[in-house]
Amino acid sequence: MNERQLPPLLRLVLCLRPRWPLIALALLLALLNQGAGLALAAASALLVGAIVTGTAPALTGPVLGITGLAVLKALFSWLDQWYLHWVAIGVVATLWAEAYLALEPLAPAFTLRRRSGDLVATMLADVDQIQPFYSRVLVPATVAALLSFVVLGVLLVVAPVLVLVLLPVLLVLVIVPLHRWRAGLPLAQRVREQQGLVTAHLLDSIQGLRELTAFGRAQARGEEVAAKSRGLAAAQIHHQRYGGVTAAMTDAVIAGGSFAVALVGLLLVAQGALAPRYLPLVLLLVFTALRAVAEVADVARNVTQVAAAAQRYFAVIDEPVLVQERTSVSPGPLLPTIEFDRVTFRYAPEQPPVLRAVSFQVAPGETVALVGHSGAGKSTCVNLLLRFWDPEEGSIRLGGVDLRNFPLDDLRRRIAVVPQEPYLFRLTVRENLRLGRPEASESEVEQAAREANIHDVILSLPAGYDTVVGERGITLSGGERQRIAIARALLLDAPVLVLDEATSNLDSENERLVGEAITRLMVGRTTLVIAHRLATIQRADRVVLLEQGQVVASGRHEELLATTPAYQRLVRQQLAAARRLA
Secondary structure (H helix, E strand, O other), X not given: OOHHHOOHHHHHHHOOHHHHHHHHHHHHHHHHHHHHHHHHHHHHHHHHHHHHHOOOOOOHHHHHHHHHHHHHXXXXXXXXXXXXXXXXXXXXXXXHHHHHHHHXXXXXXXXXXXXXXXXXXXXXXXXXXXXXXXXXXXXXXXHHHHHHHHHHHHHHXXXXXXXXXXXXXXXXXXXXXXXXXXXXXXXXXXXXXXXXXXXXXXXXXXXXHHHHHHOOOHHHHHHHHHHHHHHXXXXXXXXXXXXXXXHHHHHHHHHHHHHHHHHHHHHHHHOOOOOHHHHHHHHHHHHHHHHHHHHHHHHHOOHHHXXXXXXXXXXXXXXXXXXXXXXXXXXXXXXXXXXXXXXXXXXXXXXXXXXXXXXXXXXXXXXXXXXXXXXXXXXHHHHHHOOOOOOOEEXXXXXXXXXXHOOHHHHHHXXXXXXXXXOOOOOEHHHHHOOOOOOOXXXXXXXXXXXXXXHHHHHOOOOHHHOEOXXXXXXXXXXXXXXXXXXXXXXXXXXXXEEEOOOOOOOHHHHHHHHHHHHHHHOOOEEEEEOOOHHHHHHOOXXXXXXXXXXXXXXXXXXXXXXXXXXXXXXXXXXXXXXXXX
């Protein structure tokens, strides 16, 4: 059977395969802990029985032995708890890392379909919810099962009749949680889904708090968060109410079973079938076994939450990767030409094509502007060039080589991107600049910053290049963020450049500084520009006009303006928009 078809809890067990030696040691420590407890209980019970029946030897030796067992029990208990939690935390840390590594080849296709807050909930809250399975369920349940067999074996020797009493109780303690678990799983899934919704809505609200405040919607948004939180609380209460019923059933079974064993034990003593000195031993053994099983049953009530969290986690891990890496061998140095050859693409099978048989070329050192109305397919062309998706039909070639024949990292090192809204991490300015080349020297970083017209601005910051920018670069202006993105591209020094109208939405001074930096960046590079502004289009060597996912015209700006009605309309609209903003 394919591992992906296995139940989530079994898959969590299989996640331990690289750690079997560690789990074996955890199991040994747990057995020593429970064994010491069992030996302590047995020795104490035998001593009490001997004292009550007047057959006790000198007490010094037994008391010292029991004291030694108590010390061993305390030591093994500490080692058991510490080590098992250490192993569990290590497994969870690995699951966090694997979740992120699974997302990387899925981006951006998968991440665009899921709210970032929901993904955060899966990668943090859901994975964290899995930890109790390793620290409080798996090993303790195994030890409880072994302990029950030991107790049954002892009873089989001392009082076989009690086995017939205890065995059904143990079976019921196992069956009840299992039955309730199957029925409670949908409730737990509902809780995890609601937690994902609340986290996503809350994260969205925090990231957009400035806009919410500016538009007077902060209080209304707060009421939405409160409403979703109440939905989560209702789901949690429903699940906990269900868990309370399971706990009550478990407690009733333990109480009834304990009473039955005690009653039968007393009857055996009264009939002479069991020596009185063994009665405390029998009762303590039974209570120890029931307590161990009951503790696991108590934790198992929350296994529904673990299963639901694991289901959400594995849904991310199992998501099929749309863009498969075919090779690990780089094609080597190539002329930086770009060729789109009858490329057809749609984002989902049920959606219409975004691109239809699109063909155009960009020669080495040439600047080509992609123009067209919103939704024409300009950004899709860039996404396909970066191989975030693969074409449904046709091919895209870089230097005459199909993009699918590049290692992904090698392909993306050959293409520098300056987006319209660059993302800056909450790191130092230097670390943000080195995003594409972490090994870049200090002098290379500063040279790139100078060429991007951002060096002096960086030096004016409180800690210069070591200044930590705010989340998403909020402490910098739009123009400053654009120039840092340009410096990143300069530092990467890729032969192909992609510009997403990096000078839009800037004031005149920032536009001048960014424009100068872009001019330096474009020198000697093959450049593809998603163009919205007329000034950008006029500077391009050639213009490719897209309409409804098709290339309808290609040529210099002046040629298209003279011969292509669709291009004339587009230019008129841009001029009208520019006049309205003036």
